[in-house]
Every structure is written in C-alpha cells, then in structure tokens.
Amino acid sequence: MELRSVAVLGGGPGGLYVARLLKLRHPDCAVDLYEQSPPDQTFGFGVGLATKTQRNLEAADPASLAAIVERSFQHEMAMEVRGERVLLPVDNLIAIGRSTLLDVLRQHAEDAGVRLHYGTRVTADELDAELVIASDGVSSATREASADTFGATIDTHDSLYLWCGTDFALPTASFLPVETEHGTFVAHAYPYAPDRSTFLIETDEETWRRAGFDATTARTPYDESDVESLAYLSQAFAAELQGHPLVGNRTRWLQFRTIRCARWHHDNVVLLGDAAHTAHYSIGSGTKLAMEDGIALDAALAEAPDLETALARYEAVRRPAVEHLQETARRSMRWWDTFPDRLDVPVDQLLIAYMTRAGKVSVDRFAALAGDVVRRGLAHYAGCAVSEVPEEDRTDWILSRPLLRDDQTWPARSVTLEQLGSHVDLTVDVHDPWGGDGDVQVKQATAQSGDASRSVLLRSADDLGAVLTMFDLGERLRREAGVVVAATVPAPLVEFAVAALASGRIDLVVPMPASA
Structure with missing residues (x-):
C-alpha cells in the first residue's frame, strides 16, 4: 500500500529507525516524529548489537548499519569466577553508546526526509495521520491510555x-x-x-x-x-x-518488567518496541527488538493492500518471534537469578551451562565457537584429563561416561529404568522451577527420597519447553537435596539432555520414544 502520512511517537532507536525505513520506501509520504525530550537528553550507556542483529539491519538498510558500525566498538567476551577467567570467542560483537546511536539514526532519518519534532508532547488522538506508530517506551502513554484495548500485562521481576x-x-x-x-x-x-x-x-x-x-x-x-x-x-x-x-545517569535500583500485550494495534495506532513487549536484558535488548519490529512493520505495510491488513500481518508475523524470545529470556533471567549458587562450578563448565541455559545452543554448536572451552568443561564433567575429551562424537561420549555417587555406580549416563534401580518418580508440572511451585516439588521429592543415596526420576511432557523446565528442577534437586537426578527424555530431544548432563542440571538420562 502507499502511505500518505505517518506519525511516530518516541525518538528512541526504534522510532527513528522505522521512520527512516518508511520514508525511504514511501518518499511522497509525510513522516513526522515527535519526542518530548530535547535531542541531547538521553539516558543509558552502551547498546550491544550481536552478529544476527547486524545482519538483519544490513538487509533492511545498509547505509545506516554501516554508519552504526563505523562508530561502534568491537570486543570479545569473558567470564571470571573467583579469580578464574576464561575468554569466550564471539564473532563480530559490537557495542555503541546510546547517545551516539541516536545521533546516527537521527541524522539518517533527517537525510531521508523525516520531520523531527523535539520537545513536543503529543498523544495519538491529537494526530491527524493515516498511521500512528507508538514507540514511546516501556511506560508507553499510548498503551496506558487505551489499556483495555491493548490488554497489557506487566510481570515485575523479584531481583x-x-x-x-x-x-x-x-x-x-x-x-x-x-x-x-x-x-x-x-x-x-x-x-x-x-x-x-x-x-x-x-x-x-x-x-x-x-x-x-x-x-x-x-x-x-x-x-x-x-x-x-x-x-x-x-x-x-x-x-x-x-x-x-x-x-550514573539517573541510575537507581530497578526491577525488570516483562510486558506483554494481547493486541499490538487498534484502528490506525500500532505499538512498537518496549511499548508492546519487553525481554530481559540478559538475552536481548529493547533496542534490537524495537529496530527489528520496525523492519517487520515496514515490510507488512509494503506488502498489504490496506492498513488494517498490514497491521494484522505485522502482528501475526512478528509476534511468534517476539514471544519465543520472551520465553527464552525468561529462562535466562531465572538462570542469572540463581547464578550465585553455581560459583563452585569450574568456569569452563559454567560457560557450557551459560551457553545452553535456554535451549538455544547445543554443546556441539558451542564447541564450534569455543572448542578449547568445551573440552576443558567436559573434562570437569567427566573427571578426566582434557586430552581424553574427543573433538567429535561428543554426544555419545557424554552419554557413555560412568557415574559414581557415594556407594552407587552406573556404567553410563544413559540408562534404562531397570539400570536406574530404586527411585522416586516425580512428574514435573510447574511453569517456574525456581519459584513457589518448584519449592513444593523439591520438598515433595526430598521427603520421598529419604536419604541422599536414593535417585529421583523426573518426567515431563514431550515438548522442549517442558523438558527444559524439568532439567532446571533437576538442578535444584541435585544441589538442594543431594539426590541423583535422572530424567526421561524423548529421543528427538537427547541433544538438550546432553547439554543438561554437561552443565550439571541432571545426572542420568532415560531415553524414551517420542509420543505419537
């Protein structure tokens, strides 16, 4: 469709970026951006942009991405625990000051013909525009003014x-x-x-x-x-x-708020970025999400015959990716909540746990990035020399390691029910294994197991989310109850069980056929 007029509320990265994209695609369209703060008033420090995000930005607008990269700072990554430091190779990880990023995006928006109005506070219902894009942040006045319409829920994190x-x-x-x-x-x-x-x-x-x-x-x-x-x-x-x-820069203690909206658009108003959704900073930034929202909205508007179809398409295409990232971020957030409990883990093995914490990266995929780190981490897992860890066939090797716990021995980590022996059976049916429901299941398993020589067998639904939750509860049981934790795992998800073994979330795996 051809747009005649667009108003963008909010002069953050998402608002500036989508304004430029729309003006480039619709040069005859009047695109106005309104930001209530002066252009030189911004809060925050640096913004990180991972390789995949850079690829997405380059595909959408190579010129602005080139300018961002030119003023960015490239770096590697490391983890240090109790004096033990390990460098983690990362491909093309860059960061840029938030104020510098805004300068770049502001200049490129102006170059494209976007009209910028700073120090101007307006509301969606005051604007006579064909499309109003509300990119007005986590405390979005647009969203709050129509709370029932957008159906926002806000979960406030404990930490x-x-x-x-x-x-x-x-x-x-x-x-x-x-x-x-x-x-x-x-x-x-x-x-x-x-x-x-x-x-x-x-x-x-x-x-x-x-x-x-x-x-x-x-x-x-x-x-x-x-x-x-x-x-x-x-x-x-x-x-x-x-x-x-x-x-500091207006620096004070905060609790992270995860925002979800039942609807992202109504009539000619659409939410973008933090106004529509947030994901915990440990796995994805609001800047990345907002700018990628802009790419999806620009594409939907170009492909659809009318505004309502375009906004519906934008939400239908973009929402699954955002919700998947939010769920991944929730798991990552809870892992970091419990990070202090893992400070006794050797840092190489801890990095395996970190990389596989949300089910996005397998041990083999991590090894392709950091082979030496994985070999040292697996040596800690298996209690062997680094030279004994293979560079290939890691899955079979990890599953074949023996386990000795007190007076019990298992010849391999992959066992049958008969090989597992006497155990307590526990079906994991909680959403948050680190929360109150998880407390109940840990107490239940501890009471039934009696002494630490007993084993607990965990079962869950066959989907990946349920299996990852089961592994997290398994880690709690290993640490808090001192029991041997086995988990039933469908054959297609064994690679995730391998990561759980190497990370110390579970002790044994009972492979099961996938349900029909």
Missing part, C-alpha cells in the same frame, strides 16, 4: 538491577560475580567506546536489603543517581574497575 557505567574501556565484555559481606552482586559489563563501558549490576532482594540499598533507593530523587550504591559497588568491583569509579 534488582542497577544500570551504570565507567570511564574506561574494559578489555572485554565480562560476566563478573563479586561476593561481599552482604551477598553476591553480578555485573554484566562491556566496553562501548575507547573510554567508556557499561556496567549493569544485579542482585537478589535479600542482598539488596542487607546492603541498605532499600534505604538509598528511597532517599534518591527520581531524576538523580543513587550515589551511595555507586560508591559501594565501585569498591566491590575495584579490581575489575582498575581504580575507576562507577558513574
């Missing part, structure tokens, strides 16, 4: 995070847990300029309260930074910061 930065470039992107007298703080940090790095620090609510951060949060004005928390954490991460301080 807390603090988004800050520092004034030097870290040598790599790093995952850094620090243990303090109050508890563990975990940093997700990465460089985004020669003299700047992002430092996102998260912790559980109990640690946050013990450190007194409930009080510092309460006395920090909304438009200022929590300087007491920044000072405390600058000391806690002093070794990693190399003497540099943490700096």
